[in-house]
Amino acid sequence: MSDCHSTAAAVGPVILRERMPLIALAGQPNVGKSTLFNLLTGLNQHVGNWPGKTVERREGSFVVGGREYGIVDLPGTYSLTANSPEEVIAREFVLREQPDVVMAIVNAASLERSLYLVAELISLSTPLVVILNMMDVAEGEGIRIEPDVLEAALGVPVIPMTATRAAGMQDFCRVVQEMSDGERVFTPRLPEIRADHRSTLDEILHHIAGYVPTPYPENWVALKLLEGDTEITRTMQSALPAEKWEAVYNLLRQHDDALLAIASGRYEWIGRMVRAAVVQPKIGQISLTEQLDRWAAHPLWGLFILAGILGLVFWLTFTLGSPIQGWLDSQVVGGLSGLASQALIDAPFWLKGLIVDGVIGGVGAVLTFLPIMIIFFAVFGLLEDMGYMARAAFVMDNVMHLMGLHGKSFLPLFLGFGCNVPSIMGTRVIDSKPARFLTILVAPLVPCTARMAVVAFLAPAFFGSKALFVSWGLILLSLMTLVLSGSLLNKTIFKGQRSAFIMEMPLYHVPNGRTIGLLVWQRSVSFLKRAGTNILAMALVVWALSVLPNGDLDQSYLVQFGKWVEPVGRWMGFDWRLTVSLITSFPAKENAIATMGVLFGSSPEVGLAQTLTSTFSTASALSFLVVTMLFIPCMATVAVIRQETNSWGWTLLNVAMLLVISVAAGAGVYHLAVALGF
Amino acid sequence: MLELLVKEIRAGGTLETRRLAARLGASPELIEAMLEHLQRSGYIQAYVNCVDGCKGCSVRDACSKGAQGVIRLWQSKSEN
Numbered sequence: 055m056s057d058c059h060s061t062a063a064a065v066g067p068v069i070l071r072e073r074m075p076l077i078a079l080a081g082q083p084n085v086g087k088s089t090l091f092n093l094l095t096g097l098n099q100h101v102g103n104w105p106g107k108t109v110e111r112r113e114g115s116f117v118v119g120g121r122e123y124g125i126v127d128l129p130g131t132y133s134l135t136a137n138s139p140e141e142v143i144a145r146e147f148v149l150r151e152q153p154d155v156v157m158a159i160v161n162a163a164s165l166e167r168s169l170y171l172v173a174e175l176i177s178l179s180t181p182l183v184v185i186l187n188m189m190d191v192a193e194g195e196g197i198r199i200e201p202d203v204l205e206a207a208l209g210v211p212v213i214p215m216t217a218t219r220a221a222g223m224q225d226f227c228r229v230v231q232e233m234s235d236g237e238r239v240f241t242p243r244l245p246e247i248r249a250d251h252r253s254t255l256d257e258i259l260h261h262i263a264g265y266v267p268t269p270y271p272e273n274w275v276a277l278k279l280l281e282g283d284t285e286i287t288r289t290m291q292s293a294l295p296a297e298k299w300e301a302v303y304n305l306l307r308q309h310d311d312a313l314l315a316i317a318s319g320r321y322e323w324i325g326r327m328v329r330a331a332v333v334q335p336k337i338g339q340i341s342l343t344e345q346l347d348r349w350a351a352h353p354l355w356g357l358f359i360l361a362g363i364l365g366l367v368f369w370l371t372f373t374l375g376s377p378i379q380g381w382l383d384s385q386v387v388g389g390l391s392g393l394a395s396q397a398l399i400d401a402p403f404w405l406k407g408l409i410v411d412g413v414i415g416g417v418g419a420v421l422t423f424l425p426i427m428i429i430f431f432a433v434f435g436l437l438e439d440m441g442y443m444a445r446a447a448f449v450m451d452n453v454m455h456l457m458g459l460h461g462k463s464f465l466p467l468f469l470g471f472g473c474n475v476p477s478i479m480g481t482r483v484i485d486s487k488p489a490r491f492l493t494i495l496v497a498p499l500v501p502c503t504a505r506m507a508v509v510a511f512l513a514p515a516f517f518g519s520k521a522l523f524v525s526w527g528l529i530l531l532s533l534m535t536l537v538l539s540g541s542l543l544n545k546t547i548f549k550g551q552r553s554a555f556i557m558e559m560p561l562y563h564v565p566n567g568r569t570i571g572l573l574v575w576q577r578s579v580s581f582l583k584r585a586g587t588n589i590l591a592m593a594l595v596v597w598a599l600s601v602l603p604n605g606d607l608d609q610s611y612l613v614q615f616g617k618w619v620e621p622v623g624r625w626m627g628f629d630w631r632l633t634v635s636l637i638t639s640f641p642a643k644e645n646a647i648a649t650m651g652v653l654f655g656s657s658p659e660v661g662l663a664q665t666l667t668s669t670f671s672t673a674s675a676l677s678f679l680v681v682t683m684l685f686i687p688c689m690a691t692v693a694v695i696r697q698e699t700n701s702w703g704w705t706l707l708n709v710a711m712l713l714v715i716s717v718a719a720g721a722g723v724y725h726l727a728v729a730l731g732f
Numbered sequence: 733m734l735e736l737l738v739k740e741i742r743a744g745g746t747l748e749t750r751r752l753a754a755r756l757g758a759s760p761e762l763i764e765a766m767l768e769h770l771q772r773s774g775y776i777q778a779y780v781n782c783v784d785g786c787k788g789c790s791v792r793d794a795c796s797k798g799a800q801g802v803i804r805l806w807q808s809k810s811e812n
Contacts, residue, residue, distance in 0.1 A: 132772060166765040311735070317769060318734035325733065325762050347750070448748055556741065556776070558749045558764060 074115070075234045076124045076151070080144060080175060081159035082168055083130030086187040088112075089217040090159060091127040104129075104143050118227045121234070126153070134174040135278070136285035148180055149269050155233050159185045162192035162199055162214070165328050172208070173320040176242045179271065182210045183229055190216045197332060204331035209242040245323035247277075251315050254305055255280060261302050265293050280312040343441075343561045350442065351559075356449035361526070363442070367433045368510065368525045375426035376514045376521075382425070383661035387418035387651075407601055408594070411652050416593025419651025419662050420585050420644050423511045427581055428574055430507060435573040436565050444559040474502050474691040478698055494695055495708050496539040498687035499715075501532045504643035508682055511647055515663035516675035524679065532683045535715065584642065592641050593648040596634070600652060626681055626720035627674035627728070636681060641689045646682065673727035681720035686712045733758060734766050738775065 081087045091099070095114030104111045112127040128147060129140035136142045148156055158175050160168035175182050186201055205212040211229050215222030232238045247255065258276040266272045267289065278286040279302065287306075291299055306312075349355045391414050398406040437443050477497045481490045501509075509528055513521035599612035607613060616630030623633030631653045639646035647662075654665045670678070686692070686709045696705040736756050740747060749767070753760040770776045 132769075137772060164761070164765075166759065166761040167768065170765070170769065313773075314735045314738055317773075318736075321733050321758075321762065321766055321769075324765070325758055328759065328762070344750070351748070351751075448746065556747045556749065556752070556767060558760075558767070
C-alpha cells in the first residue's frame with residue numbers, strides 16, 4: 055500500500071474527529087471484513103462495545119492521499135431486518151450516523167449468499183461501494199466474475215479484492231478518494247417488488263407520511279412494515295395516531311405474504327446480478343453431476359444402480375475379503391491355536407482353555423473379518439467421498455415415498471444404515487410423541503454396518519457362490535419389514551401428513567485417497583479397539599460359562615442355559631450353540647462370531663467357516679441370517695432407546711416386538727426352506 | 733422466486749436443491765442461499781444429526797465426520 059495506510063501516531067483509543075470522512079464496513083459474517091479493517095487501520099484501532107450491547111465495536115482510521123478517514127467495522131449481518139442485535143446495530147448506525155460511504159464486503163465465491171445485504175443497503179440513500187473480496191477463492195473454485203459488468207448491473211462502484219493478500223488496495227484507495235471527492239456517480243439499480251405489493255406499499259406510505267421519526271426514511275419504514283420488522287412496527291405503532299395505525303395494521307394483516315414477496319424480489323435481483331457478472335459457474339463439474347444424476351438419482355434407474363452398487367460391495371467383499379478371511383481363520387487363528395496348545399501343554403486346563411478357546415477362538419474369529427470390514431469401510435468411504443451416498447438417500451426416499459413412508463420418519467431411519475444409535479437420536483426432529491416413539495420402534499430394523507458385516511462373514515461360509523444373492527435378499531427383507539412397519543405407522547399415526555425435506559447434494563468429484571484412507575483407518579482402529587475390549591470380555595464370559603463349574607462342556611452352565619433356550623431355537627432350526635451365539639450378539643453384533651469361535655474352535659486344517667458349513671443345513675443357516683438381520687438391536691441402541699423414550703416400558707416393548715418379528719421371520723423362513731427341500 | 737420455493741416446500745416430500753433449481757429456473761447456489769434465508773426467518777430448520785448419542789458405536793467417530801461433510805438437509809417447520 056503506497057499511499058493508503060494507517061496513521062502511525064496514536065495506538066490507543068481512536069476518537070473519530072468531526073468532519074473526518076466516515077466509512078462503514080458492512081457484510082455478512084466470514085466475508086473478510088475484519089481482515090480488511092485490520093489491513094486498513096493496522097494498530098490504529100479501538101475495540102469496545104456498542105452502547106448498551108455486548109456486541110464488539112471496532113473503529114479506527116487510515117490515510118489515503120494525505121486525507122484521514124474514520125472507519126467503523128459493523129457487526130456481521132445477513133440483512134437489515136431486526137432479527138438479531140447485530141442487525142439492529144448495523145442498520146441503526148447506517149441510518150443514524152449517516153456515514154459518508156458504506157462499503158459492503160461480499161464473498162466473490164458465494165455471491166448469491168452475500169448480495170442479499172447489498173440488496174437492502176442499496177435501497178438506502180447512503181453512497182454504497184461493493185467490495186468483491188476473496189477473488190482468489192472464487193478463482194480457485196472455477197468461478198469467473200467480471201467486476202465491471204457487476205458494477206454496471208448494480209450501478210455502484212465494485213472493487214475486486216483479496217484482502218488476505220492485500221490485493222486490490224490501489225483500486226480501493228482510488229475509489230475512496232473519488233467517492234469522498236464526489237467524483238463517482240451513484241446510480242443504484244434497486245430490487246423491485248411485485249405490482250400488488252407496490253400499491254400496498256404506496257398506501258402505507260400515504261398513511262405514515264409525516265409521522266416517521268428521524269432519521270428513518272419513509273420509503274424504508276414502509277418496506278420494513280410490510281416485511282413485518284418487529285422494531286419498526288413497534289416504533290410506528292407509538293408514532294402514529296390510533297386511526298392511522300389501525301389503517302396500517304389492517305393493510306399489513308391483509309398482506310402478510312408481503313415478507314416473502316419482498317425477499318423474493320431481492321433474490322430475483324440477486325439472480326440477475328449473478329447471471330450478468332459470473333461467466334463460468336463451475337460448468338464442467340456441474341454438467342458431469344447433471345449427466346450422472348440423470349441415472350443415479352432417477353426414481354427407477356437409480357434404484358437399479360443402488361442395488362448394483364450394493365451387489366458390487368458384497369461381490370468385492372466375498373471375492374477379495376472372504377479368501378483373506380478364510381486364510382486368517384485357518385492359518386493365523388488356527389495356527390496360533392495350535393502353537394498356544396503346544397506351548398501350554400503343561401499349563402492348568404483353565405489357562406489353556408482361556409487362551410486357546412476364549413481369547414484366540416473368540417476374539418481371533420472376530421479379528422479375521424477385519425479384511426471384510428476394511429473392504430466395507432473403503433467402498434462406502436469411496437462412495438461417500440465421491441458424493442454418491444446422498445444420491446442413495448434420495449432414491450431410497452423415492453421408494454419409501456411410494457410405500458407411504460416419508461417425511462419426518464425417513465431421515466432418522468436413513469441414518470440407521472451406518473449405526474442404529476444416531477437413528478434413534480435423530481427421531482428428536484419428530485415433535486409428536488407417539489409418532490416419535492413408533493419411529494423409534496421400527497428404527498432398529500434398518501440394517502446397520504455391524505449386522506451387514508456379520509452377514510458378510512456368514513453368508514459365504516454357509517452359501518458359497520450364492521452368498522451374493524442371499525446377502526441382497528437379506529437386505530431387501532430388512533427393508534421390506536421396515537417399509538411395511540413404516541406404512542402402518544404412516545397410516546395410523548402420521549395419517550398421511552407430509553412434511554418436506556430439502557437435500558443439498560454435493561457435486562460428484564474425484565475421490566481423495568487420503569480422505570478415504572483416513573476414514574478406513576479410523577473405522578478399523580475403532581473396530582479393533584472394540585474387539586480388544588467389549589468383544590474380548592464377552593468371549594471370555596462365554597468361555598468361562600462353557601467350562602464352569604467343572605471343566606466339562608456338557609455339564610457347563612452355558613450348555614445348561616443353551617439347552618434351556620434351545621426349544622425356542624428349534625422353531626428356527628437352531629441347535630443350542632446357534633441359539634447361544636444369537637443371544638450373545640446383544641452386547642455387540644460381532645459377538646455372534648466370537649461365540650461361534652469359542653464354541654466351534656478353529657484349527658489349521660479346518661477354519662471356523664468350514665466347520666459351520668459342514669455343521670448346519672441350508673435351512674438353519676438361512677434362518678440364522680434372517681434372525682440376525684431382524685433381531686433385537688445391540689445394547690448401545692437399547693440404552694439410547696431407554697434414554698430417548700425415558701421409559702423402560704417402551705424399551706422393553708421395542709425389544710419384545712423385534713424379538714417376536716425376528717423369531718417369527720426365522721421360523722417362517724426355516725420351515726419354508728425345509729418344505730422346499732433345503 | 734422465494735415464494736415459489738416456499739410453495740414447493742409446503743407441498744411436502746423430499747426435494748433436492750439441483751432439481752429445485754432447474755424447476756424454478758435458478759442456480760443451485762441461489763436456491764441454497766434462499767434456503768439459508770428461510771432458515772434464518774424460521775420457515776425451515778437445519779437438520780442436525782445428534783452425534784452425541786453414538787457412544788458405544790464402533791464407527792461413531794468416522795460416521796459423524798463423514799455424514800456432516802456429505803449431505804446438508806433442511807426440514808420444514810410449517811407442520812411442527
